[in-house]
Amino acid sequence: xxxxxxxxxxxxxxxxxxxxxxxxxxxxxxxxxxxxxxxxxxxxxxxxxxxxxxxxxxxxxxxxxxxxxxxxxxxxxxxxxxxxxxxxxxxxxxxxxxxxxxxxxxxxxxxxxxxxxxxxxxxxxxxxxxxxxxxxxxxxxxxxxxxxxxxxxxxxxxxxxxxxxxxxxxxxxxxxxxxxxx
Numbered sequence: 376x377x378x379x380x381x382x383x384x385x386x387x388x389x390x391x392x393x394x395x396x397x398x399x400x401x402x403x404x405x406x407x408x409x410x411x412x413x414x415x416x417x418x419x420x421x422x423x424x425x426x427x428x429x430x431x432x433x434x435x436x437x438x439x440x441x442x443x444x445x446x447x448x449x450x451x452x453x454x455x456x457x458x459x460x461x462x463x464x465x466x467x468x469x470x471x472x473x474x475x476x477x478x479x480x481x482x483x484x485x486x487x488x489x490x491x492x493x494x495x496x497x498x499x500x501x502x503x504x505x506x507x508x509x510x511x512x513x514x515x516x517x518x519x520x521x522x523x524x525x526x527x528x529x530x531x532x533x534x535x536x537x538x539x540x541x542x543x544x545x546x547x548x549x550x551x552x553x554x555x556x557x
Contacts, residue, residue, distance in 0.1 A: 390427075392424045396412055397412075405466070406466065407430070431468060431469065432469075433469045436473045439473045440473045440474065440479070443458045444480035446458060
């Protein structure tokens with residue numbers, strides 16, 4: 376069995392130890408135990424279970440990462456700081472996993488923000504029989520077609536603010552529902 380250094384933690388399998396003292400050793404389970412015995416792998420014990428695995432207490436990384444993203448995206452920096460302080464009490468492997476989820480949520484939101492949304496797209500005007508374009512083509516006499524002018528409606532600050540307040544997509548909805556205030 377290989378020790379995992381990042382990503383989702385292993386959740387299944389059987390691990391056999393040779394001595395019950397191993398279950399009380401801080402080398403194998405640093406979050407639970409405080410005493411490290413002298414029979415560790417670093418001291419030459421090839422049977423030390425901590426050579427292959429370390430047992431740590433984790434958290435729901437998905438929930439925690441999305442809760443931190445929600446706080447940051449919502450501009451709630453006090454809550455962001457509180458959640459990051461809570462995360463700092465976990466093992467570095469847990470911290471990396473939570474921050475991976477946080478990063479994914481932030482990247483997904485940035486991509487969503489960069490893409491045009493239906494409410495931002497201008498409706499295309501339909502051509503009618505009174506459209507002056509055919510006359511312009513006739514005047515062109517085979518020359519390259521002229522670019523059509525499109526009227527743009529100026530956006531007000533109020534329109535932009537209301538768009539910013541709306542959830543952008545299902546990912547944002549999931550981030551909004553995330554809470555990690557155990």
